[in-house]
Every structure is written in structure tokens, then in C-alpha cells.
Amino acid sequence: NAGVTQTPKFRILKIGQSMTLQCTQDMNHNYMYWYRQDPGMGLKLIYYSVGAGITDKGEVPNGYNVSRSTTEDFPLRLELAAPSQTSVYFCASSQSTGGANTGELFFGEGSRLTVL
Amino acid sequence: AQSVTQLDSHVSVSEGTPVLLRCNYSSSYSPSLFWYVQHPNKGLQLLLKYTSAATLVKGINGFEAEFKKSETSFHLTKPSAHMSDAAEYFCVVSEGGSSYKLIFGSGTRLLVRP
Numbered sequence: 519n520a521g522v523t524q525t526p527k528f529r530i531l532k533i534g535q536s537m538t539l540q541c542t543q544d545m546n547h548n549y550m551y552w553y554r555q556d557p558g559m560g561l562k563l564i565y566y567s568v569g570a571g572i573t574d575k576g577e578v579p580n581g582y583n584v585s586r587s588t589t590e591d592f593p594l595r596l597e598l599a600a601p602s603q604t605s606v607y608f609c610a611s612s613q614s615t616g617g618a619n620t621g622e623l624f625f626g627e628g629s630r631l632t633v634l
Numbered sequence: 635a636q637s638v639t640q641l642d643s644h645v646s647v648s649e650g651t652p653v654l655l656r657c658n659y660s661s662s663y664s665p666s667l668f669w670y671v672q673h674p675n676k677g678l679q680l681l682l683k684y685t686s687a688a689t690l691v692k693g694i695n696g697f698e699a700e701f702k703k704s705e706t707s708f709h710l711t712k713p714s715a716h717m718s719d720a721a722e723y724f725c726v727v728s729e730g731g732s733s734y735k736l737i738f739g740s741g742t743r744l745l746v747r748p
Binding site: 522553558559560561562563608610621622623625626627628 | 643666668670675676677678679680683685724726728735736737738739740741
């Protein structure tokens with residue numbers, strides 16, 4: 519049971535380039551999230567999804583896009599990378615019970631992105 | 635609006651001594667509260683959670699936390715620190731129910747001295 523898997527683990531981008539961070543989970547969770555973590559800060563929610571075909575913005579969505587075509591996959595796309603997007607990105611998933619989000623998130627190991 | 639404040643950015647203890655990591659929250663709703671731990675270069679892992687049942691919550695690795703509504707606090711404690719406890723700890727608040735919104739504190743880095 520792999521849990522939440524993110525790729526790549528590390529990436530260096532030049533300003534203006536685009537890339538996609540991949541995230542897949544094998545727990546059949548309906549909620550999925552993308553967070554970014556900057557030094558000395560907590561996690562900030564970028565986008566989230568409550569199920570296949572449904573996505574919505576979090577606190578810091580500018581410069582990012584997501585899609586959720588399947589339950590398992592939730593890729594995060596960076597368009598026109600900027601130095602401000604240098605961060606560690608975490609994908610997470612959670613389950614709902616009786617319609618309520620349990621709030622227990624399962625995290626991937628993170629993707630460290632540097633934009634130069 | 636919800637918020638969570640971790641009162642210490644760094645806490646340093648000696649191995650075998652008690653650990654106290656402090657967290658205060660603000661919520662207009664009946665909150666759910668969580669503590670997550672992050673070891674270096676790893677994702678976050680749930681330590682424990684409070685969801686309006688018992689106010690004293692026990693988690694993994696000997697950690698526990700007490701929900702005090704009158705003080706709007708949810709401090710994390712452990713009677714005896716171990717070297718393997720060195721990590722970053724995050725206090726998290728959620729509106730609960732069907733809410734997707736989890737608000738993370740800025741984290742407390744726990745250092746354990748031999």
C-alpha cells in the first residue's frame with residue numbers, strides 16, 4: 519500500500535517555464551489537496567478537490583491549475599514559473615465518513631521546486 | 635474566522651524530560667483540532683486529533699493533548715522526550731463536519747538534547 523505518491527521529488531525550473539507535479543493515491547480517498555510550505559511557515563492550501571471532476575481554489579491559487587479526472591490522480595500545473603513559486607509542495611488526501619471530512623490527511627513526501 | 639497560533643517557534647529539551655508545545659486557536663464553530671508531526675524531508679503525519687469527544691486525547695508515540703475550551707488551547711505534551719521526537723510539529727484547526735478547510739499553525743521545531 520503506497521499511500522500518496524508525488525513525483526518528482528526535486529526539480530529546478532527557469533523563470534517562465536511550466537511543469538506538472540504529479541500526485542496519486544491508492545486509498546480511494548475522495549478528498550485531495552495541494553499545499554505549499556515555505557520556510558518558517560505553516561502549510562498554505564493551493565487547490566483542493568472533493569471528488570473526481572470537482573476542484574476549487576484554496577488560499578493561494580494564483581499561478582497554478584489543477585484537474586481531477588480520476589479519484590486517484592490530482593496533478594498540479596505551474597504555468598509561467600516565477601521565483602515566488604520556489605517552495606516545497608505537498609499533496610494530501612483524506613476520506614469522508616457519513617459525508618463528513620474526517621480531517622485526517624495523508625501526505626506525500628513532498629516535491630521541492632526551485633525557480634531560478 | 636479560524637486561526638491557530640503556535641506560541642513557540644523552537645523548543646529545546648533534554649532527553650528524558652517533559653515536552654510541552656503550546657497551541658491556541660480561534661474558531662467561530664465547534665472546532666476539530668489536530669497535531670501533525672513532520673520529520674526532516676518527510677511529509678506530515680497525524681499525531682492525534684480532537685473531535686468533541688474526550689477532552690484529553692492520546693496519540694501515537696506517547697503524545698497527548700488536552701482541549702481547554704475556556705482557554706482556547708490545545709497544548710501537546712509528552713512525559714519523557716526521546717531523541718526520535720526531534721521534528722517539526724504543527725497544530726491544525728478545522729471547522730469539522732464536511733469542511734475541507736484545515737488551517738495550519740506556523741510550526742514548532744522540537745530539539746532534543748542528549
